[in-house]
Structure formats: C-alpha cells, structure tokens
Amino acid sequence: MLWTGVIRAHPGMAATNLLRPAGERPWIEALQRRVVNLLSQSEEDGALPTLYAAVADIPGNSYAGPTGFLQTRGGARLVGRSAAARDDALARRLWTASEQLTGVTFPLTGSIRNAGAPL
Numbered sequence: 001m002l003w004t005g006v007i008r009a010h011p012g013m014a015a016t017n018l019l020r021p022a023g024e025r026p027w028i029e030a031l032q033r034r035v036v037n038l039l040s041q042s043e044e045d046g047a048l049p050t051l052y053a054a055v056a057d058i059p060g061n062s063y064a065g066p067t068g069f070l071q072t073r074g075g076a077r078l079v080g081r082s083a084a085a086r087d088d089a090l091a092r093r094l095w096t097a098s099e100q101l102t103g104v105t106f107p108l109t110g111s112i113r114n115a116g117a118p119l
Helices: 026-039 048-055 088-102 107-113
Strands: 063-066 076-078
Touching: 048 063, 048 076
Parallel strands: none
Antiparallel strands: 063 076
C-alpha cells in the first residue's frame, strides 16, 4: 500500500458558505436553509475531524470523520472508506494528474510515480 503513513479526514456536512443558497427563489432558499440547518453542523465542529487527524495518536492509513448520522455531524472518530478511496492505483493516477495539471511535484511521489499505472 502506497499511502500507509497518510491520515485523511473529512468534515461531514458543515454549514459553510458552500452550503448557503445564493440567488435562488425565496422559497427555495428557505427550504435549502432548513435542510442545511437540520443536517449540518457548525464550521467549528466541521473542523474537529481534521484536528483529530492532526493531533490524535492514530495509526497511519486512517480516515477521520464525524461520529453522527451518516457521518454528517458530530464529534470525531476513525471511520471507514469506500472501495474507491482504498484503491492505490486510482490514488496514484489522481496524484499524477494533479501534479500534471498544477505543474507542482513533491519529492514524496517518487515511489508513487515509479509504482506503475500511468494515466
């Protein structure tokens, strides 16, 4: 596995500007606001999984997320990942594509780049 030392995190559903409606019809905005308020958590609480991943004594290749319903909100804990998120070949392709698109490379990618599976 190429990513054994990496720890990942996701915030769940945090009520940030990304979830705030803009320019919709008033009734759609009101409905969206109610749904967001029902399912999401504050920006501060959304940061908890990232902070947990950064400072907790957890093993490499871990994934942190919210503890609540469908991992949308709540305190931080280790959570599972989808099959696609565990796919090393897909991760390698995404990393390589990101380097190509941004023009930025990192020394850490030497083993990833040489591991096969070009784009």
